[in-house]
Amino acid sequence: MTNPEVLTLDQLRAEAWRKMEPLYLARLAKLVDDYQVAKSRKLGSDDLSQVAAAATAGRIGTLLVEANRQIPGRIQPGTGEVQLGDLADPDTDDALDDLAEMTLRMKGQVVIIPAKRMPTTTGLAASYRF
Secondary structure, three states: OOOHHHOOHHHHHHHHHHHHHHHHHHHHHHHHHHHHHHHHOOOEEOOHHHHHHHHHOOOEEEEEEEOOOOOEEEEOOOOOOEEEOOOOOOOOOEHHHHHHHHHHHOOOEEEEEOHHHOOOOOOEEEEEOO
16 A cells, blocks of 8 residues: 555545546446436436426436536526527526536436436436436
8 A cells, every 4th residue: 555645646646546436437337327227217318308397397316417518508497498599698508507506406416427428419318206
């Protein structure tokens, strides 16, 4: 075992990641598998409109969001209606950010997933509670 006091910050970070990476990858794999099972049971979706409606109703248990992905637009909090827009417009938000905020407010879990591990091509994947 290496004494952490003799390691540089970069060496310590690399050693920590070497230990944590298998746990991290196993957790991501389980989240993806859970989503796929939920979707097969009609308790999950990667469709923005369906997920927005579910978020408004507090149905999302876990929301997977693709890292560095944006969907220009906003979600109306009361109705779940999706209004797409252009990020160049200062009044346009990121719909994925809105979904994440709504999910967290309703005590759901939000996990940012690297693009290469994302189980969908839409930038989101939601598993519903009910």
